[in-house]
Structures are given as structure tokens and as C-alpha cells.
Amino acid sequence: MATDLHRAVKTVGLTRSFDGRPVIDRLDLTLRHGEFTALLGHSGCGKSTLLRILAGLDREISGTVLVPKRRAVAFQAPRLMPWKRVWRNVLLGLPGRPEREVAERALEEVGLGHRSGAWPKTLSGGEAQRASLARALVREPDLLLLDEPFGALDALTRIKAQRLVDEVWQRRGCAVLLVTHDVDEALLLADRVLVMRDGVIAYDSPVTLDRPRDPGDRAFAAHRSRLLAELGVDEPVRSAA
Ligand SMILES: Nc1ncnc2c1ncn2[C@@H]1O[C@H](COP(=O)(O)OP(=O)(O)OP(=O)(O)O)[C@@H](O)[C@H]1O
Numbered sequence: 001m002a003t004d005l006h007r008a009v010k011t012v013g014l015t016r017s018f019d020g021r022p023v024i025d026r027l028d029l030t031l032r033h034g035e036f037t038a039l040l041g042h043s044g045c046g047k048s049t050l051l052r053i054l055a056g057l058d059r060e061i062s063g064t065v066l067v068p069k070r071r072a073v074a075f076q077a078p079r080l081m082p083w084k085r086v087w088r089n090v091l092l093g094l095p096g097r098p099e100r101e102v103a104e105r106a107l108e109e110v111g112l113g114h115r116s117g118a119w120p121k122t123l124s125g126g127e128a129q130r131a132s133l134a135r136a137l138v139r140e141p142d143l144l145l146l147d148e149p150f151g152a153l154d155a156l157t158r159i160k161a162q163r164l165v166d167e168v169w170q171r172r173g174c175a176v177l178l179v180t181h182d183v184d185e186a187l188l189l190a191d192r193v194l195v196m197r198d199g200v201i202a203y204d205s206p207v208t209l210d211r212p213r214d215p216g217d218r219a220f221a222a223h224r225s226r227l228l229a230e231l232g233v234d235e236p237v238r239s240a241a
Pocket residue numbers: 018019023041042043044045046047048049050
């Protein structure tokens with residue numbers, strides 16, 4: 001971890017091009033320790049590319065990227081190895097020879113302790129996603145990168161998964177960067193929302209709503225309107241009845 005105690009991530013002039021076209025174009029970004037940040041933006045604007053760079057999965061960049069050593073990523077698809085039991089999936093890639101108990105503690109944290117010995121194909125979509133989160137948490141991350149982790153879940157499972165991420169974040173106090181297309185999800189969970197456009201962070205705003213948050217209240221609606229306007233999306237007309 002770098003010397004600055006107040007930030008978990010810093011990029012300066014970060015650029016990533018594909019076929020000569022910059023998708024990320026001299027992007028400057030600082031994320032503070034323990035901050036929950038949501039990243040939005042139109043499809044193809046470079047959100048996943050940025051996340052992959054911060055995760056260390058893409059190094060074809062120019063500019064500066066400072067990130068904590070302890071970082072972990074979970075994707076929309078849980079990416080579990082079908083030939084390994086759940087607990088072995090959780091430990092995958094960890095250095096040393098960690099005990100099953102280490103995996104089980106992380107699985108318990110996400111409410112999946114009872115499925116530790118199961119095969120991935122026997123898990124529901126929500127369970128597989130929680131296993132994927134356990135695999136991230138077992139790394140004790142200072143920075144947790146989440147790329148649309150709830151995107152493929154049904155509405156009810158999604159609400160439960162959002163609550164779980166909220167609890168984990170509150171308990172662990174790690175910085176979280178969540179990529180999402182869902183404005184309400186961003187405003188439910190995050191301290192800060194970013195919108196990416198033309199390769200840079202075009203909008204950066206704190207979310208000044210008390211927790212727990214209620215999508216039905218007026219302050220939430222005001223935040224939603226601002227963010228939708230920033231994204232260039234018209235709000236649905238709400239009936240007064
Ligand atoms: N490996 C690659 N080779 C070529 N082009 C790529 C590659 N990865 C991403 N791109 C391009 O970079 C741009 C940004 O992609 P990225 O996946 O980061 O967008 P995104 O904002 O995450 O999109 P979505 O919201 O649809 O997931 C897109 O135009 C995409 O086609």
C-alpha cells in the first residue's frame with residue numbers, strides 16, 4: 001500500500017486504448033479508504049475496463065495507478081470452477097495452503113456456510129454469487145471491486161445481495177467500487193457516485209442521504225433525478241394517483 005493514508009486508489013492520467021482508440025483517456029480518480037463508490041455510465045463507456053485495470057488484470061496502460069495490494073474483484077458471472085467444491089473455489093489462487101476453515105469463515109459471512117462442500121452446479125444463482133463474494137472476501141481486501149455483481153439476479157435475490165454487500169462493507173470498512181447500471185442501486189449503497197463519459201469521470205457527486213435509505217423518500221428522488229439527468233435518461237412519468 002502506498003504512503004497516502006487517506007486514499008485507497010489513485011490514478012493520474014490513466015489511458016487505455018484498444019486499436020488506437022482511447023477508451024480511458026487521461027483519467028484522474030481518487031477513492032478514499034472505506035468509501036463506497038458507485039460507477040455508472042452508458043454501455044461501452046469503459047467501466048469494466050477501468051475495474052479490470054484496478055484489479056491488475058489489464059496492464060496495457062499508460063499513466064499512474066496506485067492501488068492497495070489487498071484487493072479483490074467479483075464479476076457479474078460468479079466464475080466458479082465446476083470441478084472444485086465451493087470451499088476450494090473460495091480458496092482458489094490464495095497463496096500458501098489455507099485451511100478449509102478459512103473458506104468456511106468467509107462462506108459463513110455471506111450466509112453460505114452450509115454449502116461449503118457442495119458442487120457449484122448445485123448452487124442457485126444467488127448462492128453462486130455469494131460464493132463469488134466469499135472468494136473476494138477471503139482475500140481480506142482493502143479494496144473490493146464489484147462489476148455488476150447483481151446484474152443477473154432476480155429482483156428479490158438482488159435486494160438480498162445488495163443488503164449483504166452493504167453489511168459486509170459496514171463490517172469490514174474496505175473501499176468498494178461498484179459498477180452498476182442501476183441508479184437506485186447506486187443511491188441505496190454508495191457514499192459517492194461517479195459517471196464515466198468520453199474516457200473520464202464526467203460527474204462526481206457525494207450521496208448525502210441518511211442510512212438506511214428509502215427509494216420512496218423525497219431526498220432520494222431528488223438524487224435520482226440529478227443522476228438520471230446526468231446520464232441523459234428521461235425519468236418515467238409517475239402517476240399522481
Ligand atoms: N479486449 C478488448 N479489445 C477490444 N476492445 C475492447 C476490449 N475490451 C473492451 N473493449 C472496448 O472498450 C470499450 C469499453 O468496454 P467496457 O467493457 O469497459 O465498457 P462498459 O462501460 O463496462 O460496458 P457495459 O456497461 O456494457 O458492460 C468498448 O467499446 C469495448 O468494445
